[in-house]
Amino acid sequence: MSENKREKQNQVESLPDREVTFRVVPMPPDTNQYGDVFGGWIMSQVDLAGSSVASRRARCRVATVAVTNFVFKEPVWVGDVVSFYGKILKVGTTSITVDVEVFAERLHKDNHKIVKVTEAQLVFVAIGPDGRPQPVDRPDEDGFQQVERKKPLHIRQSVPVNTPD
């Protein structure tokens, strides 16, 4: 498939309409000898994004136990605004599987295109104070069963607009 055709397939109109896990702009030290951003840089950012989603759900330290799928669809360039969107696919006894989608906004190239650059699925394990796996859903210190957080952590308040009577 030609480069243009492939990029067209991965191009999107806008970023997903859901909470972004984080955004970051790669800099020259994040590149390889050819000037492209390292796959390893993206992998580490995906791991961070996934682990923050898993850790928020498990409310404890988590460890990455497996990366079950990782596809680099498009390159990332220095200066792109790269957005990571993590969502939980599955909660097991001690594990949490997270999907991470990555989009690049080409602010300095290609007339501000947005392209999906990567998608990955990772498995994290909730780790207890003894360094061993512990249940994701467990009683807290006061004995209450912890429940899944339904609301996003960041509640965006709309700015009230004064309308004339």
Ligand SMILES: CC(C)(COP(=O)(O)OP(=O)(O)OC[C@H]1O[C@@H](n2cnc3c(N)ncnc32)[C@H](O)[C@@H]1OP(=O)(O)O)[C@@H](O)C(=O)NCCC(=O)NCCS
């Ligand atoms: C994470 C770790 C503590 C888990 O210990 P373990 O003895 O393997 O744990 P278990 O066999 O009980 O498995 C724990 C969970 O992980 C899941 N799991 C283990 N290996 C897996 C794999 N290859 N793929 C998917 N899930 C896996 C199990 O199914 C289980 O999930 P569940 O409780 O929801 O059913 C241990 O493997 C470890 O320390 N690994 C290194 C982690 C690390 O350093 N990561 C950073 C990479 S540099």
